[in-house]
Amino acid sequence: MGKILVCDDEKDIVSALKIYLNSDGYEVVCAYNGMEACEKVKDGDIDLVLLDIMMPGMDGVTALSRIREMSNVPVIFLTAKGEDTDKVLGLNIGADDYVTKPFNPVELLARVRSQLRRYKMLGSAVSSSEDSGIYRHGGIELDDNIKKATVDGEDVNLTKTEYEILLCFIKNKGKVLSPKQIYKDVWHEDPYGTENTVAVHIRHLREKIEIDPANPRYIKVVWGYGYMMEE
């Protein structure tokens, strides 16, 4: 299914991850510092890297920049630093995702799966065109012809309202939508004390399409204004 490089200076964490990933059917290569990780990536054939940031010798940030010089393999950072600024830094220097310790194994596996699928799908990406009624954003794909949604290639079962809301977000990428606007767009009528409804639906939607609904990747909450899908 895929070959995953796990790099962490804590051997117990590496072996735990190995057990999880093996049980999900992945092949696992282990490394215990940045240098080793770089060499293993150089040897080739790695489909995804799980990389700790704070390691003795070469740290994860340096290792990532080395890896990026030779490969665009997906990299998920794995670290105890959980502040927003750390996350932004990690993503800016080329990580594809970010998981904070202590992590939830289920969530981690979901992220690994998602990254792998997107990485593999890139080659066979069908040309996206809104005329043909197909909308794409990140790992989300909406086929408006048959009202079907897939996330990272997996079918997601959405209600009609949830589908409409998602479509509304994809059509308005990069814009903050107020609950009122969303209500008008989806229900086609003026809201009257029904803004809570929108919030509830969006939460449901997030639970279906996000790996960690509390830290959404797609539908972000702009508190006090509304919701937004980032470009």
Added chain:
Amino acid sequence: MTDKKNNIWLKIVAAIVFTASAMMFAFSMVGVVAASEKGLSSRDVTSVRKEIYDERAMSCSIDILSDIADNGSLDRRYDCAPALSYAILESDIKLDKDDLLEGRYDASMVIEGSVDKNAIAGVVCGMEGWRYYNYTRNNPLLISYCSVELPDQTTDYDCSLVLMSDRGTQYYVVYSIDYNAAEGTVFAACDKVARYISWCDANGAGMMVISGILSIVTFVALMYLAKNTISFGNKIPYAILLTLLGGVEAACILCIVGAFDGYVSFNSILLISLAAVGLGASFFLWFSMNTVTRFKARAFMRNTLLYYMCIPARAFLKNLNENTSLVVKAVIFSAVVGVIQLLGLAVVASEFSAGLFLFVIYKAIEVAVIIWFALQFNRVKEGMSLVASGNTDATIDTTHMLPAFKSHAHDIANVSEGINKAVEERMKSERMKTELITNVSHDIKTPLTSIINYVDLMEKHGTDDPKMQEYLEVLDRQSERLKKLIEDLIEASKASSGAIEMNIEPVNVSVLLSQAAGEFEEKLKKKELIPVVTVPEEEQTIKADGRYLWRVIDNLMSNICKYTMPNTRVYIDLITKGDTSEISFKNISASELNISAEELTERFVRGDKSRNTEGSGLGLSIAKSLTEHMGGTMDIHIDGDLFKVTLTFPKV
């Protein structure tokens, strides 16, 4: 070093040039003045020489007359033949000038000497007792000039004869000059004088200009070169220096005058005069440089006699100022003012209009002083209130303040500085604490990750033993709780130390509350809680950071879900009060709240005190810190089992 040396040599050379040119200037000037005063300008050397001879002869004659007047007889001195020959005549009657000049005098009149009647060069006339006469009239010059009669001049003759005619015996000195026999006689210096005057007449003006310019230039240059640091010479009290200057210059002038008056040779006069001028000029130069140095070093006042005299007085006043309390000073001040007022009263009593005038002046001064005091007090007061309001960087301008106010202002500044330092220390230690907590927490997270993972793996692995199953559940629950605790701990320490960067902007609370309600809908439902949200129809906007306001509301709502008695209503209200908006959360506690509202927001305090339920006990503390950091307030009100939290934020 070489610069300094060069400077010294430059100064010495300049000083020599200055002195020399000053001497040259004096030398030329005397000649020029003499020439013009004696009417000798633009004349040839021979005629100048004759004039000088004539003058010398006349002054000798006057001396002879003076001797007669003083002693009644002629004594020695003028062994002047053959250059000057003279005869003394005595007459009761007024003699005619022409008679005398033409030698038509009676031989019986001659009391001494003899002059060739055909070679008479001049006549000087005096009279018996004229000295006496002069003294009483106190005008000797008038007489002596009146009695002088020169061959070519007709001036004053009548005047003198009128004056003399009332008197008894008159004396006449009739003299002739041999212009060729100068050496070793009374005319010894005359040739030199004549040459000197002729030379000065021809070249003096030019010399004066050149030496004048030279001396001015060197003087200015020396003033410029004068050092700007004080040494011993510059510390001499200035009054003494001035006296010294006066003394030296007067001595020089006296030397010159004396040389001219004394019967010394022309060469000696010249030498003495030039030496005196040189000394005077160089002393003046030293004095000027000394003065300039004092000004350059800004130490003029400090080295005056007045200043030296003032030192003890000032020391006394300063001592008095420092060692007397404000009360004593006030008493002295009022006493002085009282005396002044009393004097004023006395004036008023004697003369009302003058008193009124004085009163107006007194009042004007008094009002000015009071306003001055008030202004100073105001400055101190403003500074104090700035410090009191927490602006610890406030400074007070103490220029031109009374010492008492000044020291008070300084004390205030010191207090604010102390507070500043304490606040800074406190902030620093808070930051260090936050850093420590964050670092330790990160270190704890790593082993915790392993614990959580392996507990999870054990659960997955499965066990048939129900007891084992139960223990694993406890491990799972507690490790999750530890995780939550660590995360809250980091956040709490950050929130309380202010290490969070806030982005304060208008936030629509109405929208935010509806978003929050949506987020919590399910959790509330699970606890069978019924939310009652009351929001004004108009949308409310407040100043806050949306993300952190959500964290606050998230914490409060999580608490509500955790601690509210099931099957009750939860009230969420948004109210506008003047410039602020209030968001209140009301719920009924499931357990008894035997704790004060203040204690609840302290870290690690929970309502039940047993610490058995989920949660870290940091939620309210984080919420309060974040709210205050955003510029809002959070109040907790407990009334029996009713628990109410109110958030207040400024409206936009």
